Amino acid sequence: MSSSTATSAAVPTGSTSLSLQRSRRTDWLVFLVVMATFALVPPLLGGFALYIATIVAIFAIAALGLQIMVGLAGQLSLGHAAFLGVGAYTSVLLQKLYGVPFLAAVAIATLASALVGLLMGQLVRLSGIYFKIATFGFGIIVYQLLSNWSSVTGGHTGLIGIPPIRILGTVFRDRLSMFIIAMIYLAVTYALLLRLTHGRAGRAFRALGQNEAAAQSIGIPAASYKMAVIAIGCGAAGLAGTLLPHVYNFLNPEEFTWLQSLVLLIIITVGGLGSLPGAIVGAVVLVVVPEYLRAFQEYKMLAYGVLLIVSMIFMPRGIAGIVQGLVTRIRGRHAPAETPS
Amino acid sequence: MTNTILATEKLTRSFGGLVAVDDVTFAVERGSIHGLIGPNGAGKTTAFNLISGLIAPSSGRVLFDGRDITSLPAHARVATGICRTFQTPQLFEDMTALETVMTGCHVKGRIGIAGGMFKFAAKSREEAAIESKSMGLLAEIGLADHADVQARNLSYGQRRSLEIARALAAEPSVILFDEVTAGLNPVETDFIANLIRRLRDTGRTIVLVEHDMRFVMGLSDRVTVLNFGRLLAEGTPAEILSNEQVIEAYLGRPKEKVRG
Amino acid sequence: MNAVIQILSGLTIGCIYGLVALGFSMIFRAMGLVNFAQGDIMMLGGFLGYTALSIAPELPFVFILVIAMIATGLFGFVIERVAYRPALKRNADQIYLVLLTLGIGIVLANAARLFWGANPVVYKIPLTFDIVHVGGYPLPRVYFYIVGFMTLTIIALNLLFTKTWTGLALRAVSQDPTTSRLMGIDPGRSSSVAFVIASMLGAAAGVLYAPLFYVSFDMGAVGLKAFAAAIIGSLGSVFGAVVGGLIVGLAETIGGQIIGTEFQDSIAFAVMIAVLLLRPQGLFAQNRRVA
Numbered sequence: 001m002s003s004s005t006a007t008s009a010a011v012p013t014g015s016t017s018l019s020l021q022r023s024r025r026t027d028w029l030v031f032l033v034v035m036a037t038f039a040l041v042p043p044l045l046g047g048f049a050l051y052i053a054t055i056v057a058i059f060a061i062a063a064l065g066l067q068i069m070v071g072l073a074g075q076l077s078l079g080h081a082a083f084l085g086v087g088a089y090t091s092v093l094l095q096k097l098y099g100v101p102f103l104a105a106v107a108i109a110t111l112a113s114a115l116v117g118l119l120m121g122q123l124v125r126l127s128g129i130y131f132k133i134a135t136f137g138f139g140i141i142v143y144q145l146l147s148n149w150s151s152v153t154g155g156h157t158g159l160i161g162i163p164p165i166r167i168l169g170t171v172f173r174d175r176l177s178m179f180i181i182a183m184i185y186l187a188v189t190y191a192l193l194l195r196l197t198h199g200r201a202g203r204a205f206r207a208l209g210q211n212e213a214a215a216q217s218i219g220i221p222a223a224s225y226k227m228a229v230i231a232i233g234c235g236a237a238g239l240a241g242t243l244l245p246h247v248y249n250f251l252n253p254e255e256f257t258w259l260q261s262l263v264l265l266i267i268i269t270v271g272g273l274g275s276l277p278g279a280i281v282g283a284v285v286l287v288v289v290p291e292y293l294r295a296f297q298e299y300k301m302l303a304y305g306v307l308l309i310v311s312m313i314f315m316p317r318g319i320a321g322i323v324q325g326l327v328t329r330i331r332g333r334h335a336p337a338e339t340p341s
Numbered sequence: 342m343t344n345t346i347l348a349t350e351k352l353t354r355s356f357g358g359l360v361a362v363d364d365v366t367f368a369v370e371r372g373s374i375h376g377l378i379g380p381n382g383a384g385k386t387t388a389f390n391l392i393s394g395l396i397a398p399s400s401g402r403v404l405f406d407g408r409d410i411t412s413l414p415a416h417a418r419v420a421t422g423i424c425r426t427f428q429t430p431q432l433f434e435d436m437t438a439l440e441t442v443m444t445g446c447h448v449k450g451r452i453g454i455a456g457g458m459f460k461f462a463a464k465s466r467e468e469a470a471i472e473s474k475s476m477g478l479l480a481e482i483g484l485a486d487h488a489d490v491q492a493r494n495l496s497y498g499q500r501r502s503l504e505i506a507r508a509l510a511a512e513p514s515v516i517l518f519d520e521v522t523a524g525l526n527p528v529e530t531d532f533i534a535n536l537i538r539r540l541r542d543t544g545r546t547i548v549l550v551e552h553d554m555r556f557v558m559g560l561s562d563r564v565t566v567l568n569f570g571r572l573l574a575e576g577t578p579a580e581i582l583s584n585e586q587v588i589e590a591y592l593g594r595p596k597e598k599v600r601g
Numbered sequence: 602m603n604a605v606i607q608i609l610s611g612l613t614i615g616c617i618y619g620l621v622a623l624g625f626s627m628i629f630r631a632m633g634l635v636n637f638a639q640g641d642i643m644m645l646g647g648f649l650g651y652t653a654l655s656i657a658p659e660l661p662f663v664f665i666l667v668i669a670m671i672a673t674g675l676f677g678f679v680i681e682r683v684a685y686r687p688a689l690k691r692n693a694d695q696i697y698l699v700l701l702t703l704g705i706g707i708v709l710a711n712a713a714r715l716f717w718g719a720n721p722v723v724y725k726i727p728l729t730f731d732i733v734h735v736g737g738y739p740l741p742r743v744y745f746y747i748v749g750f751m752t753l754t755i756i757a758l759n760l761l762f763t764k765t766w767t768g769l770a771l772r773a774v775s776q777d778p779t780t781s782r783l784m785g786i787d788p789g790r791s792s793s794v795a796f797v798i799a800s801m802l803g804a805a806a807g808v809l810y811a812p813l814f815y816v817s818f819d820m821g822a823v824g825l826k827a828f829a830a831a832i833i834g835s836l837g838s839v840f841g842a843v844v845g846g847l848i849v850g851l852a853e854t855i856g857g858q859i860i861g862t863e864f865q866d867s868i869a870f871a872v873m874i875a876v877l878l879l880r881p882q883g884l885f886a887q888n889r890r891v892a
Binding site for chain 1: 393414415416417418419420424425426427431432433434435436437439440443444445446447448450452453454456457458459464467468469471472473476488489507508510511
Binding site: 070074076123129130132133134136137138140141144145147148258262265266269273298299301302304305306308309312313316 | 629635684687688693695696697699700701703704705706707708710711712714715719822825828829832836861863864866867869870871873874877878881882
């Protein structure tokens with residue numbers, strides 16, 4: 001008598017769920033559609049659109065990390081912009097002061113952001129509301145350090161003379177190459193995080209976000225997975241941050257205020273909590289729309305706030321939820337036609 | 342070495358001045374169904390939480406397979422082979438039934454965070470194995486045709502079954518059931534009883550913390566009775582049912598009302 | 602500058618934080634909700650007081666205070682009814698609720714910016730410039746108003762919680778919502794009461810803050826430091842909120858002198874993180890549930 005008989009009694013081995021396979025395939029299909037749209041539309045529009053798309057990609061990368069952290073694992077961070085700042089300053093200072101090559105600087109800066117995230121996680125090894133407010137405080141502290149540690153960060157005026165991106169001796173500084181680099185960043189981040197969600201660790205994150213007690217009861221070490229997801233989220237933000245100064249051609253702490261942290265949260269909420277493509281669509285909405293409504297600049301934050309409240313009340317699952325609902329409804333309409341009774 | 346798989350030694354836990362579990366020593370035999378009963382407030386749930394590691398004892402030890410696991414946190418006990426269910430099913434509401442059980446396979450998996458991102462062949466092999474095992478478990482508890490239904494859309498009885506399947510996915514040698522029949526109708530209760538017998542017959546050890554006397558007496562090989570945090574009696578169901586102390590504890594002295 | 606004056610000014614600003622923190626704590630107690638719009642409620646109170654002043658410049662300060670408190674209290678009542686209660690009834694997720702309160706905060710701040718302008722406004726009343734000498738120290742007269750108001754608030758809240766049915770119901774709901782509902786306490790009514798009181802306290806903080814400094818649409822950030830105060834003193838504790846406020850006020854005034862005033866906002870949160878490291882539930886935790 002073996003202990004595995006309980007599972008093998010009625011099991012045709014190798015049985016799979018078609019719809020699980022299908023939903024994973026759909027995820028990759030959506031990945032292709034999103035990345036293809038990014039690759040085609042801005043270059044066709046050209047010029048300014050390339051610049052905007054680059055910024056969208058940067059915010060999308062940070063939002064993807066935040067989505068894993070908040071939407072999946074339920075660890076709400078109210079100071080996420082600070083980690084963009086850590087990434088941006090670390091990378092620029094390494095290049096400017098020590099002549100570290102671009103790619104190495106990016107890698108170190110990403111790692112540094114993840115480590116600062118871990119430090120925050122360890123410092124505030126807290127749950128629920130305490131963690132949220134502590135992340136908020138952490139964001140303020142980082143921002144104040146960036147704006148006041150003038151000898152290193154240039155203080156409120158920030159840094160100018162950002163070194164151009166140089167990879168293997170080639171210098172990239174025109175809009176198109178910036179755009180292409182940002183696209184590669186985004187595609188890699190998106191693909192890696194998508195792969196992560198389709199697996200054991202991704203399930204553990206989701207379990208943690210949905211029911212921590214239950215997650216622990218099946219052997220998921222909640223504390224370590226929380227730290228891991230914080231590191232991933234903050235690392236992604238840091239990675240996004242490394243591109244920002246090269247696109248803007250300057251670096252100042254105003255890009256990393258508590259309002260920016262809010263904007264990132266609004267991005268993932270409007271896009272749909274828990275959805276990776278939702279985070280990207282949310283970034284498109286929150287970056288592109290204000291760019292074309294510059295005349296109404298002073299209404300921007302008001303509009304963001306209204307958008308947040310409206311989406312919380314009328315579409316709690318965000319744009320991704322609406323699209324998903326539409327797709328299911330269309331499929332539902334087709335299904336009976338395929339199988340006449 | 343005896344045939345004991347799980348044991349407590351002088352287990353004590355007090356909350357403030359109240360001693361919820363007081364010097365309790367008992368042993369669970371490998372491959373048996375063991376009932377843990379007692380009137381309301383007898384300390385059953387506390388004892389259960391001490392064994393599953395949700396709370397730490399004030400003194401005493403918990404032994405698993407002869408090994409002291411008193412200081413292991415709850416999640417680490419799952420890997421050694423103890424898994425539990427909750428009084429009201431605690432599920433991942435947005436996951437499908439299949440995903441829920443696949444999540445239950447966590448301790449048996451090897452692919453970590455980096456592997457999840459960077460491994461290909463090994464990952465797809467592990468995923469396929471986990472999926473196939475999980476479908477098998479769903480079939481065993483009668484939820485195969487609900488594999489793609491979200492947990493939030495399942496009936497109460499189905500939720501209960503799903504939680505059991507999720508616990509089984511960790512391949513525990515001891516399963517702790519906390520009031521597993523609470524809220525179930527007689528048909529569902531019968532189904533669970535049969536499932537528990539089947540689990541025992543395949544070599545697993547079951548500990549039932551129960552309110553439902555008929556259920557626990559009909560199913561258990563041995564029964565431990567707690568009262569006011571102390572061990573009151575232990576024996577076969579027949580011995581327990583004829584034990585005067587137990588009857589008194591449950592029915593109270595003639596003047597008191599019937600409890601439990 | 603004189604150390605005594607520094608300490609007094611720290612304690613006074615601490616009272617302002619304490620008032621906002623009290624509101625924050627009360628709402629948390631009654632509804633388990635972390636209201637991130639509480640700082641913006643303070644801002645709203647300050648502006649409503651400003652408007653009242655520009656309509657009737659001769660009105661005594663106390664009336665301005667009362668008018669702003671009543672108007673903001675009504676506003677809080679409406680927000681609770683329209684936005685929070687439906688979400689709570691639906692059993693919405695914590696994340697969802699936090700985002701909702703954040704959204705309301707952003708809307709309040711930016712609506713105020715459209716209405717009252719982007720530049721800070723100052724109360725043009727004699728009180729703003731009124732200095733009294735106590736024991737040789739020149740002190741703004743508002744200090745005494747602030748400390749007086751704080752004292753009155755503590756006494757009033759104590760009476761409310763121990764002597765009135767509403768206060769007892771509030772306490773019962775915060776300790777055990779299910780049982781209190783079974784006992785006939787309407788949790789909806791309790792949350793209304795908590796929200797109105799919290800809004801009134803926030804408004805008072807805004808109006809009392811104005812003569813010392815200014816009122817501006819982005820003042821919500823000042824109120825946010827009150828969160829640090831509420832947390833330091835343990836969420837939900839009335840006494841803790843007041844003490845937490847005083848600690849934050851003192852720490853940032855004294856710390857600002859030592860490290861540099863530009864780091865003032867960081868100091869409040871650094872103190873909070875330090876306190877949480879030592880006592881994960883704040884200084885005055887009573888083993889209560891934490892959301």
